[in-house]
Amino acid sequence: MIDSIVKGTGMTSPRNGSPTRALVLGGGGAVGVCWQTGLLTGLREAGVDLAGANATVGTSAGALVGALLSSGRDVTGALTSLAALGQSIDPDGLAAGDEAFRSAISQASLDTDPRQALRAIGRAAQEASTPAEDVYLGLFGTLDGTAWPAGFRCTAIDTDSGDLVVWDQGSGVPLLNAVAASCAVPMLFPIVTIKGRHYMDGGILSHLNATAAPPTDVLVALSCHPLGSQGAGVDSAPAFSEATADAELAQLRETRRLVAVEPDFSHVEAPANLMDPNFAIQAFQIGKRQAEREAAPIQAAWNF
Numbered sequence: 001m002i003d004s005i006v007k008g009t010g011m012t013s014p015r016n017g018s019p020t021r022a023l024v025l026g027g028g029g030a031v032g033v034c035w036q037t038g039l040l041t042g043l044r045e046a047g048v049d050l051a052g053a054n055a056t057v058g059t060s061a062g063a064l065v066g067a068l069l070s071s072g073r074d075v076t077g078a079l080t081s082l083a084a085l086g087q088s089i090d091p092d093g094l095a096a097g098d099e100a101f102r103s104a105i106s107q108a109s110l111d112t113d114p115r116q117a118l119r120a121i122g123r124a125a126q127e128a129s130t131p132a133e134d135v136y137l138g139l140f141g142t143l144d145g146t147a148w149p150a151g152f153r154c155t156a157i158d159t160d161s162g163d164l165v166v167w168d169q170g171s172g173v174p175l176l177n178a179v180a181a182s183c184a185v186p187m188l189f190p191i192v193t194i195k196g197r198h199y200m201d202g203g204i205l206s207h208l209n210a211t212a213a214p215p216t217d218v219l220v221a222l223s224c225h226p227l228g229s230q231g232a233g234v235d236s237a238p239a240f241s242e243a244t245a246d247a248e249l250a251q252l253r254e255t256r257r258l259v260a261v262e263p264d265f266s267h268v269e270a271p272a273n274l275m276d277p278n279f280a281i282q283a284f285q286i287g288k289r290q291a292e293r294e295a296a297p298i299q300a301a302w303n304f
Contacts, residue, residue, distance in 0.1 A: 019217035019257075021302060023053040024210045025062025025069075026245070027203030028224020029185070029274030030082050031283045032061035035263050036222050037075045038284035040065070042291025048299045050220060057153045057166075057213045060203040061224060063182035064140070067175055070149035077142045079284075084139045086277050088131060094275040097188030100128065104187055105204075110240045114205055115162030122159025125186035125200055133190045136180060143176040155202030155209045156181040159191055164202065166212045188275070206244040210252055218301055219252055221260040224274070259301045264290050 025036055040050065051069050058066030068075045089097075104124045108117035130136070148169045155166050156178065167178045173194055181192035181199035191198045202209060207225050225242050227249070252258055263286060265271075271279040 019304060020215075021053045021218045021220070022055045022057065022213040022216040023050050023066070023069075024208055024213055024219065024221040025056065025058045025066040026208040026221065026223045026225065027060025027062055027182075027201065028207065029061060030085065030277055030280040031271050031274045032224030033065060033078050033082060034280040035224055035283040035287040036062060036065045037078050038287025039222060039261070039291050039294070040069060040075050040287075042288040043295055043298065046291055046295035048291075048295045048302065050298075050302070053151065053220075054216060055151045055153065055214050056149075057155065057209060058179070058182065059155045059207065059209045060183050060185075060201050062222070063154045063179045063202070064143075066152060067143060067146070067149065067154070067179050070152040071146050072149075073146070080142045081139050082277070082280060084141070088135065088139065091277060094188070094277070095273055097130070097185070098273050098275050100187035101185055110205065118157055118162035118204065119159065121186050121204065122157070122162070122191070122198065122200055125159065125184075126191050126198065128187045130188065130190040133192065136184070136190050137176065137192070140176050140180050140183075143179060146175050148173075148175045153212055154178045154182050155212055156184075156192075156199040157202055157204060159198045159200050164205065164209065164212075165199065166209075185275075203241065205241060206248060207241045208245040208248060210245065210248040213252075216256060218257045218304065219259075220298060220301065221249065221258070223260060223262045225262065227260055227262045257301050257304060259298055261290070261294055261298070263287070 182202045
């Protein structure tokens with residue numbers, strides 16, 4: 001794991017007489033956006049509203065969903081961005097970009113020198129043929145004019161330094177730009193420029209970045225990727241990211257009450273490409289159905 005740079009203020013003040021709560025929303029492409037949106041929608045319908053977290057950390061897909069949730073907005077607004085994406089880039093383009101990203105990752109040494117690897121990926125991303133930055137930013141129009149929500153944290157990676165950066169309300173960064181940077185998958189989307197520096201997807205080393213959450217009594221993590229050891233090595237980006245996220249959660253379980261939820265794809269073939277728009281629609285319904293059984297354990301932890 002690499003250290004993160006938090007650019008902003010400290011954690012929010014705890015509520016009197018109530019446990020402090022953090023929510024972590026991980027990355028996972030279009031499929032992850034839809035799964036998290038379905039899950040949160042189903043939880044709200046079951047009487048479990050996670051919008052009341054003292055702190056919310058969003059990475060990539062989770063940054064978009066988390067920004068809406070923390071703002072008191074309907075999280076299904078995230079589907080508007082996916083619709084805009086589908087109009088801008090066809091499925092073949094999404095698949096080609098995903099393949100280029102995987103190729104760049106395979107050539108980097110994430111497990112031996114993460115920062116150097118991220119800088120190399122960043123250079124490749126800046127040279128890649130992607131939509132123009134202003135066109136890409138337009139995909140996040142649902143956030144246009146939205147003030148930065150109190151307690152919301154958004155992650156991205158500085159392509160020049162290789163550092164994980166965490167922005168919050170005190171960072172002076174527009175919410176739309178920060179979320180777009182967090183979602184900027186290298187080779188698929190353009191690098192996002194903020195205050196003269198360049199940023200890309202925050203989920204390359206860890207799809208959760210759970211340790212970017214401030215200390216709280218309770219932490220709920222919604223992971224778009226499988227959790228727990230899968231018996232795989234760390235020779236690929238997904239495997240490395242999953243191993244890092246697992247290590248983060250193991251560390252956090254020692255100091256707080258933690259509930260982690262992952263997608264239940266047991267009745268379907270898990271998607272090979274998390275940008276697959278066809279599976280994304282199915283993922284929304286999977287998330288809603290999961291909420292029916294996840295509501296009780298999440299509620300018990302949230303209000304212990």
